[in-house]
Amino acid sequence: MRLRPLPAFEDNYVWALTDDAGAGLVVDPGDATPVLRAMGEGLRLRGILLTHHHNDHIGGVPAILAELPDLPVIGPRDERVTTATGIVGAGDVARIDDWVFEVHEIPGHTVSHIAFHGHQVLFCGDTLFSLGCGRLFEGTPMQMLDSLDRLAALPGGTRVCCGHEYTVANASFALAVEPSNADLQARSVEARRQRMEGRATVPSTIDEERACNPFLRVDVPEVRGAVARHVGRPLQDRVDAFAELRRWKDGYRA
Numbered sequence: 001m002r003l004r005p006l007p008a009f010e011d012n013y014v015w016a017l018t019d020d021a022g023a024g025l026v027v028d029p030g031d032a033t034p035v036l037r038a039m040g041e042g043l044r045l046r047g048i049l050l051t052h053h054h055n056d057h058i059g060g061v062p063a064i065l066a067e068l069p070d071l072p073v074i075g076p077r078d079e080r081v082t083t084a085t086g087i088v089g090a091g092d093v094a095r096i097d098d099w100v101f102e103v104h105e106i107p108g109h110t111v112s113h114i115a116f117h118g119h120q121v122l123f124c125g126d127t128l129f130s131l132g133c134g135r136l137f138e139g140t141p142m143q144m145l146d147s148l149d150r151l152a153a154l155p156g157g158t159r160v161c162c163g164h165e166y167t168v169a170n171a172s173f174a175l176a177v178e179p180s181n182a183d184l185q186a187r188s189v190e191a192r193r194q195r196m197e198g199r200a201t202v203p204s205t206i207d208e209e210r211a212c213n214p215f216l217r218v219d220v221p222e223v224r225g226a227v228a229r230h231v232g233r234p235l236q237d238r239v240d241a242f243a244e245l246r247r248w249k250d251g252y253r254a
Contacts, residue, residue, distance in 0.1 A: 003121060003159065005200045006034035011165045012056055013202070015123060017099065018043060025049060025096045027116070027123045028163055032060030036067065047096035050075035050084060051125030052113040057163060058083065072096060076105075078112035088114065106151065108144025109134035115151065121159045122206070124151060129162045130204045131170035131187065133215040135250065141243035145218070152216045156207035167191040167201035170213075172254040177214045177226045177245070184212040218242045 002020075005013035008031035016038060018024030023044040028051055029035045039045055045068060050058055053076070061083040065071060074094045075084035088094050090105040094116055101118035106127045116123040126134035127144070128151050136144055171188035178184060187208065191201045209216055217223045218241045227244050228235050235241045 001119060003161070003203065004038075005161070005202060006038060007165075007200075008034050008060075009056060013161075013163060013165065013200070014060075015161045016043060017119070017121065019098075023097065025099055026064075027051070027161070028057035028125060029060040029064060030054075030056035030058060032063035035060060035064055039067070045071065047072040047074065047099075049094060049096075049101070049116050049123060050081055051115060051123060051127075051163070052076060052110045053078050053080035054110070054126070057125060076112040076114045078110075081112075090114075104147075104150060106147035108136055108139035108147045111138045111143075113139075113147075117154060117158065120155070120157060121161060121203075122151065122154060123161050124163075126163045127151070128160060128209065128213075128215075129164065129170060130160065130167040130191075130202050130209070131174050131184075131213050132166055132249070133213075133246070136246060141246065142239050144246070145239055145242045148215055152206065152210055154206050156205065156210070158206045159203035160206060160209060161203045165195075165200060165202070167204075168195055169254065173249050173252045174212065174214050176252070177248075178217070178220070178222050180222065181212065183208075187212050214245060215242065218245060 002018045004016045014029045015027040022042045025047045027049045073084050074086040075081040077087050088103045092103040094101045101116035104115045106115050109126045168191050194201045231244050
């Protein structure tokens with residue numbers, strides 16, 4: 001099995017998962033160009049998975065279907081995802097050839113966002129990022145926290161394949177929240193080195209995110225304390241802590 005992030009736009013990734021013979025699938029092709037290029041280099045595309053409706057994740061699908069009109073496209077139950085030929089939700093299984101994924105509904109970034117988990121890989125779109133999480137464009141803090149809790153409960157070795165290259169910027173904020181976290185300090189240094197070498201910082205793993213990602217650590221006293229100091233008041237509960245942490249990140253400038 002080969003897992004590759006195909007760069008698109010300024011900081012997006014289209015994920016390609018293939019077998020040894022080059023057959024496989026892509027996830028969230030907002031831009032068709034890297035997918036068509038990969039097909040020209042030997043990718044035998046068997047299907048597409050979509051996590052949510054934002055155009056930078058689905059916009060390239062029509063151009064791919066122009067080349068492969070019978071290609072299965074599996075996505076969430078959302079009328080804004082017009083190219084999906086198969087609709088899935090919580091508890092469903094998504095199948096493309098021999099690739100099989102459990103489907104998780106993870107609202108927060110959008111109300112219909114889903115994730116695909118299988119083969120020790122998690123395709124989580126814009127919900128869980130390396131050292132961060134997505135903005136709450138449609139969902140509530142409670143929904144997003146619940147979604148992140150469920151992703152954090154997946155096996156620790158699961159590779160986290162998110163939709164954007166945000167690790168270095170996310171590390172700066174995470175260190176402002178939890179500066180004494182040695183795992184986070186090491187992760188930040190490694191991410192900067194990877195980017196200087198022109199490499200992707202993802203996938204990470206669930207274990208790494210549990211250890212370093214402040215949005216998965218709202219129950220850690222140092223994180224809670226930093227948020228409370230930032231807002232200048234006691235926090236009511238973990239949802240309040242998460243909501244204020246996300247609001248802090250929204251306005252954060254390194």
